[in-house]
Amino acid sequence: MGMNTPTGNVKLYNRISHTSTAVFLVDFVAFLIDDEGSSFITGLNKSWLTTNGGTGGSTWKMVEAYSSAASTNRQTPPTTSGNNALDSFTGTGFSWKTGSLLAGDWIVLECGGTNPFHIYIELNSTTQIGYKFMPLGDFSTGGSAVSPPVSPNGFSATAIPGGGSSSSLNAQTGYTSTVYYTGDAADRFFSFHINLATFMYIGETNQGASADTRPYVMYTDSDNLRWDMITASQWSRLSPVDNATELTAGSNVQMFNVADLGNRVHYGDVIDATGEFRILPVGVFFDDTNHNHFAGWLVGVGSAPRDGVLSVTSGTANQADRGDDTGDGIGPNSGGEENFIFTSDLNTAPGVMHFWDGSSTFP
Amino acid sequence: MATPTGNVKVYPNIQHVTTSSEGGASSFLRDFMAFLLNDQTAFGSSAWVPANGGTGGPGWEIIESYSGAAATRQTPLTTTGNGALLSHTPGTNGWRPDVATLTVGDWIVLETKDPYKFQIYFELQSTTVLYYKMMPYGNFATGGSAITPPTGSFPSTGVPGYGADTFMQQTVFDAPAKYRAVAADRFFAMIADPGDFTSVTFEYMGEVAGAVSLDTRPYVAYEATNNCRWDLITASQWNRISPVDGATELILGSNVQMINVPDLGYRVHRYWDGGTTTSGTRMLPVGVFFDDANHNHFAGWLVGVCSSNTDQGAVGAVNNATRGDDTGDGVGPNSGGQHNYAFRYDYTTGTPAGIAFYWDGQTEVP
Numbered sequence: 001m002g003m004n005t006p007t008g009n010v011k012l013y014n015r016i017s018h019t020s021t022a023v024f025l026v027d028f029v030a031f032l033i034d035d036e037g038s039s040f041i042t043g044l045n046k047s048w049l050t051t052n053g054g055t056g057g058s059t060w061k062m063v064e065a066y067s068s069a070a071s072t073n074r075q076t077p078p079t080t081s082g083n084n085a086l087d088s089f090t091g092t093g094f095s096w097k098t099g100s101l102l103a104g105d106w107i108v109l110e111c112g113g114t115n116p117f118h119i120y121i122e123l124n125s126t127t128q129i130g131y132k133f134m135p136l137g138d139f140s141t142g143g144s145a146v147s148p149p150v151s152p153n154g155f156s157a158t159a160i161p162g163g164g165s166s167s168s169l170n171a172q173t174g175y176t177s178t179v180y181y182t183g184d185a186a187d188r189f190f191s192f193h194i195n196l197a198t199f200m201y202i203g204e205t206n207q208g209a210s211a212d213t214r215p216y217v218m219y220t221d222s223d224n225l226r227w228d229m230i231t232a233s234q235w236s237r238l239s240p241v242d243n244a245t246e247l248t249a250g251s252n253v254q255m256f257n258v259a260d261l262g263n264r265v266h267y268g269d270v271i272d273a274t275g276e277f278r279i280l281p282v283g284v285f286f287d288d289t290n291h292n293h294f295a296g297w298l299v300g301v302g303s304a305p306r307d308g309v310l311s312v313t314s315g316t317a318n319q320a321d322r323g324d325d326t327g328d329g330i331g332p333n334s335g336g337e338e339n340f341i342f343t344s345d346l347n348t349a350p351g352v353m354h355f356w357d358g359s360s361t362f363p
Numbered sequence: 364m365a366t367p368t369g370n371v372k373v374y375p376n377i378q379h380v381t382t383s384s385e386g387g388a389s390s391f392l393r394d395f396m397a398f399l400l401n402d403q404t405a406f407g408s409s410a411w412v413p414a415n416g417g418t419g420g421p422g423w424e425i426i427e428s429y430s431g432a433a434a435t436r437q438t439p440l441t442t443t444g445n446g447a448l449l450s451h452t453p454g455t456n457g458w459r460p461d462v463a464t465l466t467v468g469d470w471i472v473l474e475t476k477d478p479y480k481f482q483i484y485f486e487l488q489s490t491t492v493l494y495y496k497m498m499p500y501g502n503f504a505t506g507g508s509a510i511t512p513p514t515g516s517f518p519s520t521g522v523p524g525y526g527a528d529t530f531m532q533q534t535v536f537d538a539p540a541k542y543r544a545v546a547a548d549r550f551f552a553m554i555a556d557p558g559d560f561t562s563v564t565f566e567y568m569g570e571v572a573g574a575v576s577l578d579t580r581p582y583v584a585y586e587a588t589n590n591c592r593w594d595l596i597t598a599s600q601w602n603r604i605s606p607v608d609g610a611t612e613l614i615l616g617s618n619v620q621m622i623n624v625p626d627l628g629y630r631v632h633r634y635w636d637g638g639t640t641t642s643g644t645r646m647l648p649v650g651v652f653f654d655d656a657n658h659n660h661f662a663g664w665l666v667g668v669c670s671s672n673t674d675q676g677a678v679g680a681v682n683n684a685t686r687g688d689d690t691g692d693g694v695g696p697n698s699g700g701q702h703n704y705a706f707r708y709d710y711t712t713g714t715p716a717g718i719a720f721y722w723d724g725q726t727e728v729p
Binding site: 254255273283294 | 619647661
């Protein structure tokens with residue numbers, strides 16, 4: 001009962017450096033669709049590739065993409081997932097093929113598994129990623145080649161944030177310098193952090209109610225790479241009550257020592273006196289009027305003690321922060337048995353534990 | 364809900380009454396010991412017995428017992444299973460099913476099952492109070508003077524109070540009351556319910572799941588027995604022997620629950636009534652955290668019990684109306700009758716989170 005398990009096999013984006021967020025986005029899309037063969041990706045030669053000892057990518061596929069520099073600049077490629085998918089974009093200069101994204105270029109992906117959702121990802125600027133989340137998987141393809149896409153061939157009325165509005169995107173800070181990107185993904189979720197500073201999670205929760213067939217959430221507090229305590233609106237989703245209302249009052253739900261309110265287990269006590277520590281689950285609770293509910297547990301990530309309790313500086317994520325895995329949710333002092341990458345951008349808040357596959361190397 | 368070691372057995376809300384020959388507390392304690400021992404012949408009509416549709420008991424073992432009426436302290440010939448209680452020396456020993464009643468002061472020590480057996484001392488302290496002492500190292504000293512309590516027999520690592528004659532105590536009833544329990548190889552949890560929804564009491568003794576590897580005896584004992592709820596206000600709800608040194612008694616244990624962080628003070632189950640969405644009710648895990656200086660640690664997750672919404676089902680009820688079929692998904696009946704618990708809480712202090720018990724999916728809950 002530490003870190004919850006996602007649907008499908010978890011794949012690791014194992015602390016990979018990129019010269020810019022623009023380059024990262026192309027590589028990360030390749031990771032999500034498991035394209036290990038396209039020219040630009042093999043040129044990058046990053047460590048998530050199976051040829052480099054990585055786990056390979058996930059089971060997602062492309063729905064449509066836009067490249068402002070291309071001759072045919074809005075298209076669904078012939079091959080939407082797997083090797084050489086990015087190379088299958090037609091025409092010349094298509095940025096998701098060449099790797100030369102320009103501000104405004106976008107792509108829509110569909111996750112794997114049952115009841116797939118769509119996620120719109122845009123290089124909003126050279127220092128910002130924009131997201132639009134469509135839990136019902138109903139992005140409309142084939143419209144005008146513009147950025148962002150406009151109705152009727154674009155965002156659905158239930159897109160998050162802002163419904164079909166083309167101006168509302170969930171933003172995450174990016175970089176024009178070389179920084180590290182670390183995350184994981186499976187059939188129905190991805191999460192990653194950039195430069196030990198910004199964080200994104202989009203996708204499923206574990207053990208949503210049975211009536212909630214699309215228990216998909218999106219993190220909207222991306223500048224906080226931690227399980228924060230002070231923000232009331234950290235998560236958004238489409239209501240499971242009516243499948244129409246956008247809920248914005250989602251918050252982390254964490255384990256609290258009730259006799260000492262204000263102190264989460266991972267906030268008030270850095271390390272167990274046993275010399276070990278504990279990965280604890282993190283849930284998401286929505287407090288929107290008439291739609292309040294516990295959505296379930298985040299997958300592939302967990303909560304860590306605020307100070308890492310590791311022999312390394314808080315906020316790092318490298319070889320020193322991981323160990324062997326027995327899946328017991330207990331930390332490395334118990335004999336090197338753990339399965340995580342620890343990260344927090346604040347020493348006074350519980351950190352984010354990412355799944356680690358037990359073998360992939362970290363630079 | 365975290366899973367205990369071994370198969371969970373259900374003591375399904377059985378009523379015990381006071382008669383002209385036996386008090387309700389004595390009736391319960393003897394039947395409950397038979398349940399823990401899996402002595403199905405002691406009180407064969409009890410609803411936990413498989414012949415009556417029950418699950419049977421976990422099969423713990425008698426270490427020693429004391430009968431005031433018989434002025435005897437003994438380890439019976441058969442220490443577990445059928446015939447165990449009847450194997451006490453014939454005569455007036457109240458632990459024998461053919462004797463009418465226990466005498467106030469009678470006690471018995473039971474031992475749990477492998478691995479890392481521990482022992483619990485049970486005493487009928489009065490017609491309305493049970494005494495408990497947990498011995499995590501299973502080192503009760505048998506063979507002493509036939510007295511109550513057995514001064515000098517408790518180990519230095521007993522909980523509470525080390526070797527002293529100090530006990531956890533739980534109110535039970537010299538009147539009609541229903542008793543519901545779950546137990547497995549290394550724990551029991553029990554609710555005593557007189558039916559007035561305010562006087563209900565709760566005890567839990569035994570393992571937590573997910574203890575750190577060096578903590579081979581992760582056994583906790585609930586101290587706040589008059590609070591049949593996952594309380595928010597008591598700092599010292601749980602005791603145990605420290606896993607750090609194997610000797611220090613820790614007393615600053617508290618429930619650890621899921622809190623909606625922007626609304627500090629509100630657990631998910633206190634804040635949310637569960638009735639406004641299609642997502643149904645939710646069973647959430649409860650941990651135990653010890654805050655004793657130099658021994659602070661997260662001990663692990665309680666097994667066989669968990670947290671429930673404040674107003675799940677009829678308030679205070681533990682019956683067929685508050686249970687359902689089980690898919691093990693931890694989601695309640697609003698999602699289609701899929702849940703696995705019997706629910707109970709004491710509502711005397713507002714809207715606390717309720718205690719949900721494991722339910723086997725078949726045993727009738729009267």
